[in-house]
Amino acid sequence: MRPAATLLWWVIVSCGSVAPLAQPSDNAATKALRFFRALPTRNPDAVLRLLRPAPADADDRARALAVLPERGELRPDRYERAKLAMFADVLTYHGRAQIFETKLIDVPQAVVALHRRTVLLISRPALRLLSGSELQALVAHEVGHDYFWPEFERTLARGDRSGRRELELKCDGIAVLTLVALKLDLARLADGLRKQARFNEALGANANASDYPRLEERQGFMIALRGFASSGQE
Numbered sequence: 001m002r003p004a005a006t007l008l009w010w011v012i013v014s015c016g017s018v019a020p021l022a023q024p025s026d027n028a029a030t031k032a033l034r035f036f037r038a039l040p041t042r043n044p045d046a047v048l049r050l051l052r053p054a055p056a057d058a059d060d061r062a063r064a065l066a067v068l069p070e071r072g073e074l075r076p077d078r079y080e081r082a083k084l085a086m087f088a089d090v091l092t093y094h095g096r097a098q099i100f101e102t103k104l105i106d107v108p109q110a111v112v113a114l115h116r117r118t119v120l121l122i123s124r125p126a127l128r129l130l131s132g133s134e135l136q137a138l139v140a141h142e143v144g145h146d147y148f149w150p151e152f153e154r155t156l157a158r159g160d161r162s163g164r165r166e167l168e169l170k171c172d173g174i175a176v177l178t179l180v181a182l183k184l185d186l187a188r189l190a191d192g193l194r195k196q197a198r199f200n201e202a203l204g205a206n207a208n209a210s211d212y213p214r215l216e217e218r219q220g221f222m223i224a225l226r227g228f229a230s231s232g233q234e
Contacts, residue, residue, distance in 0.1 A: 033224055061118040084134075106123075110126040110194070133184065
């Protein structure tokens with residue numbers, strides 16, 4: 001395989017974060033919303049502090065980097081470096097600025113994915129497709145995977161698609177709370193997801209579409225959770 005093809009296969013198998021949003025979700029939004037409503041506070045900062053796991057340690061980071069393909073990483077140009085820097089505030093807010101390593105990768109799809117709680121993988125098409133604020137929002141979603149990493153591993157090991165759809169919405173929830181806490185535009189999360197999905201659909205990159213909730217359901221969940229979070233700021 002060519003390096004790009006090898007890395008593409010690895011991203012699909014290891015991260016599974018490139019499919020469009022297409023399938024029914026077995027009431028996943030209701031379950032995800034129930035999860036957040038059951039928490040003892042509605043304040044976004046307090047919720048995120050309550051849920052935030054301890055960061056991966058140096059050994060975890062070393063192991064994560066060791067299993068990445070040796071080839072397929074790109075060197076960002078000046079414009080790309082500036083755009084990648086735009087989500088630094090999101091990582092700092094979550095205490096992950098010194099934990100996550102960002103890699104620009106050579107795959108044809110629009111990919112924003114988290115590898116083993118420590119490495120943000122962003123493809124060049126995604127970097128060019130998404131605005132800076134949309135990239136911020138999608139990175140906030142990927143931070144959500146760090147919050148729920150054991151759950152992600154369980155759903156992946158069991159082939160639990162219903163559980164995976166609920167998990168994706170819970171990660172959307174972390175993104176919503178982050179954007180509300182940082183006073184960023186919540187609409188950019190849905191906009192970024194839509195652009196990413198349409199781009200990947202045009203490539204025929206929809207092998208794992210059933211792992212993801214419909215975009216309409218994600219938007220409804222975001223609106224409901226924003227109301228929940230806003231009431232906690234009053």
